[in-house]
Amino acid sequence: MSESGAPGAPGGMTAAVAFAGMRRVSPVVFKAGCPDCRGRFELAASALRLAIGATSRTTFYSFTCPECGSAVRKPAGERVVELLTGGGVRTLRLHSTV
Ligand SMILES: [Zn+2]
Secondary structure, three states: OOOOOOOOOOOOOHHHHHHHOOOOOOOOEEEEEOOOOOOEEEEEHHHEEEEEOOOHHHOEEEEEOOOOOOEEEEEOOHHHHHHHHHOOOEEEEOOOOO
């Protein structure tokens, strides 16, 4: 029970790691995975939505799984936000009421 070394390295970083590998200019696709059917696929920027809240906890991106149709929502860290906005993903800002 004393193995929890690395701070800031939560378990679910796979999406961020996948995004970090996608720095091509065009065409812009983002690798994503579905937690429901565990499918892995590439999504165009137009298939993704990014919602930016007042804090990182309310900042997330979402998409519809092309394999099972499930609505997937995942938290987006700063780097992911940069990649998504830089890739032309539609962005919603949720600041107003917090
Ligand atoms: Zn799925």
